[in-house]
Amino acid sequence: MLNSTLLELSALLAAKKVSSVELTRACLERIGRLNRELNAFITFDEERAIAAARRADERRSKGGAGPLTGIPIAHKDIFCTTGLRTTCGSRMLENYTSPYDAHVVDELERAGMPLVGKCNMDEFAMGSSNESSYFGPARNPWNRDLVPGGSSGGSAAAVAARMVPVATGTDTGGSIRQPASFSGVSGIKPTYGVCSRYGMVAFASSLDQAGVLGKSAADLALVLSAMAGFDERDSTSLDRPKEDYARFLDNDIKGLRIGLPKQYFVDGVDPDVRARVEEAVRWYQSQGATRVEVDLPNAALGVPVYYVIAPAEASSNLSRFDGVRYGHRAKDYTDLVDLYCRTRAEGFGPEVKRRILIGTYVLSHGYYDAYYLQAQKVRRLIARDFTQAFERCDVLMGPVAPTTAFAVGARSGDPVQMYLGDVFTVPTSLAGLPCLSIPCGFDRKGLPVGLQLMGSYFSEASLLGIAHRYQQVTDWHLRVPTETPL
Amino acid sequence: MSLTPDDVRRLAHLARIDVAAGETDAVLEGLNRVLGLVEEIRRIDTKGIEPMSHAVDPHVPNGQRLRPDQAKEPDRRDAYQAVAPAVQEGLYLVPKVIE
Numbered sequence: 001m002l003n004s005t006l007l008e009l010s011a012l013l014a015a016k017k018v019s020s021v022e023l024t025r026a027c028l029e030r031i032g033r034l035n036r037e038l039n040a041f042i043t044f045d046e047e048r049a050i051a052a053a054r055r056a057d058e059r060r061s062k063g064g065a066g067p068l069t070g071i072p073i074a075h076k077d078i079f080c081t082t083g084l085r086t087t088c089g090s091r092m093l094e095n096y097t098s099p100y101d102a103h104v105v106d107e108l109e110r111a112g113m114p115l116v117g118k119c120n121m122d123e124f125a126m127g128s129s130n131e132s133s134y135f136g137p138a139r140n141p142w143n144r145d146l147v148p149g150g151s152s153g154g155s156a157a158a159v160a161a162r163m164v165p166v167a168t169g170t171d172t173g174g175s176i177r178q179p180a181s182f183s184g185v186s187g188i189k190p191t192y193g194v195c196s197r198y199g200m201v202a203f204a205s206s207l208d209q210a211g212v213l214g215k216s217a218a219d220l221a222l223v224l225s226a227m228a229g230f231d232e233r234d235s236t237s238l239d240r241p242k243e244d245y246a247r248f249l250d251n252d253i254k255g256l257r258i259g260l261p262k263q264y265f266v267d268g269v270d271p272d273v274r275a276r277v278e279e280a281v282r283w284y285q286s287q288g289a290t291r292v293e294v295d296l297p298n299a300a301l302g303v304p305v306y307y308v309i310a311p312a313e314a315s316s317n318l319s320r321f322d323g324v325r326y327g328h329r330a331k332d333y334t335d336l337v338d339l340y341c342r343t344r345a346e347g348f349g350p351e352v353k354r355r356i357l358i359g360t361y362v363l364s365h366g367y368y369d370a371y372y373l374q375a376q377k378v379r380r381l382i383a384r385d386f387t388q389a390f391e392r393c394d395v396l397m398g399p400v401a402p403t404t405a406f407a408v409g410a411r412s413g414d415p416v417q418m419y420l421g422d423v424f425t426v427p428t429s430l431a432g433l434p435c436l437s438i439p440c441g442f443d444r445k446g447l448p449v450g451l452q453l454m455g456s457y458f459s460e461a462s463l464l465g466i467a468h469r470y471q472q473v474t475d476w477h478l479r480v481p482t483e484t485p486l
Numbered sequence: 487m488s489l490t491p492d493d494v495r496r497l498a499h500l501a502r503i504d505v506a507a508g509e510t511d512a513v514l515e516g517l518n519r520v521l522g523l524v525e526e527i528r529r530i531d532t533k534g535i536e537p538m539s540h541a542v543d544p545h546v547p548n549g550q551r552l553r554p555d556q557a558k559e560p561d562r563r564d565a566y567q568a569v570a571p572a573v574q575e576g577l578y579l580v581p582k583v584i585e
Binding site: 096097098191305322328334337 | 493500537
């Protein structure tokens with residue numbers, strides 16, 4: 001049951017072969033057994049989850065169930081939830097319980113999905129390994145000495161270890177796709193503006209986007225259909241009609257034009273990663289797709305541009321944590337400025353402080369034009385490259401990251417080494433494009449490799465269809481990590 | 487260009503984050519590593535290119551939506567103040583600012 005897809009679970013629930021309470025208990029039991037070692041959850045609440053499952057069962061017995069009613073879900077601990085603390089992986093919010101729910105949380109609650117808990121993450125979503133979490137790193141279920149990726153590392157580990165069938169995540173520069181790739185699950189970051197950011201703790205507002213991590217593309221389509229949609233409380237939420245993201249799952253891939261960006265197939269890519277990605281592309285070709293090499297001449301500038309824009313926006317967003325209205329407050333202080341300075345020194349970890357200081361610098365007098373404004377201009381050049389590429393192809397494919405999962409501690413000493421691992425995910429984030437990561441095999445050490453699918457604006461349904469066709473003939477996405485057998 | 491320990495103290499003050507004297511060197515090194523990484527963008531020719539401030543601004547040419555300036559949210563002051571570190575009679579408490 002724990003390895004079933006959402007459609008299978010939905011059918012079991014509809015046929016009364018299993019109840020939501022039983023399913024939710026099975027998840028909680030597995031969380032209870034595995035979380036000590038995997039640290040995928042910061043908070044979980046059995047009582048609350050079972051109560052929600054009971055409500056879902058009642059709703060079903062009255063005939064009011066939708067396809068997701070009764071299926072348990074976990075949220076990345078960046079989404080505000082009433083009655084369950086929202087830490088954002090930070091000491092600053094260690095004891096914070098939000099007075100309101102995020103829009104995404106509301107929508108999935110309305111769909112009838114019992115919330116089992118809140119997943120571990122890099123502090124304020126700043127990281128690519130889950131190591132910056134104040135609550136310690138989540139571990140990779142394929143090998144506990146390795147990171148699960150980040151920042152949505154807890155969500156990826158929870159889905160990979162089958163602790164929960166699906167989890168939400170957020171992606172600012174790769175924070176859904178990279179952990180999905182490292183942990184062997186599927187993950188989608190929709191077009192910027194598709195999911196409301198209301199109630200999602202802000203990191204870099206022009207980039208932050210909510211999405212889903214699950215076993216298969218078909219699962220992602222179901223959950224995304226429920227959580228996406230216009231919300232007037234987020235000024236960047238796009239006012240578009242509601243979509244059924246599963247509508248193209250059975251589309252034919254004959255004639256599909258696959259673009260391979262030459263900047264994504266370079267020497268720095270691990271040979272196994274490259275081989276698995278090329279094998280997947282060849283499968284698509286065998287089904288009638290064609291391939292074309294495309295050029296994204298400015299893609300290599302993605303990392304430097306991102307590490308100006310994201311810290312700049314973070315330094316502004318995180319100024320709200322002042323020890324006055326919510327969150328941590330230092331015990332001893334002499335005056336108001338001292339209260340701010342000590343509160344923030346104690347409440348934030350080293351990576352968050354580094355990014356706030358970098359952001360403060362690039363926005364400061366005399367440097368704004370040279371760094372921040374210049375980064376915004378180069379951002380447009382990067383976005384234009386994609387627009388031009390999509391004149392010649394329907395989808396771009398490439399690796400999600402240059403390597404598979406690395407060891408805990410291997411990169412935490414050097415920020416630049418960590419940042420360079422984001423080279424294949426930040427360009428599409430800067431452009432605001434929808435992207436997907438799906439498992440496409442393993443490297444020589446038995447670690448999962450992810451295939452990245454990148455589409456033009458609002459092409460989520462097509463991307464999910466392209467991924468689904470591959471998952472109908474492969475079973476990489478159904479492999480259970482050897483260290484966490486069912 | 488590289489930052490100096492004085493720059494770190496200035497930025498720390500602007501950002502309202504105490505950086506202990508013993509941490510300055512490590513913080514400085516981290517910041518200089520990152521600035522070395524981003525330096526590359528300064529050499530790119532961007533003459534005539536409009537800054538891109540919104541991730542899908544190619545698709546939303548009129549920019550971000552504005553809403554009418556009307557109060558619509560209910561008054562939830564008590565719920566919001568319940569999570570504050572210190573409040574009294576509906577006010578947030580901070581150290582004395584004006585002598």
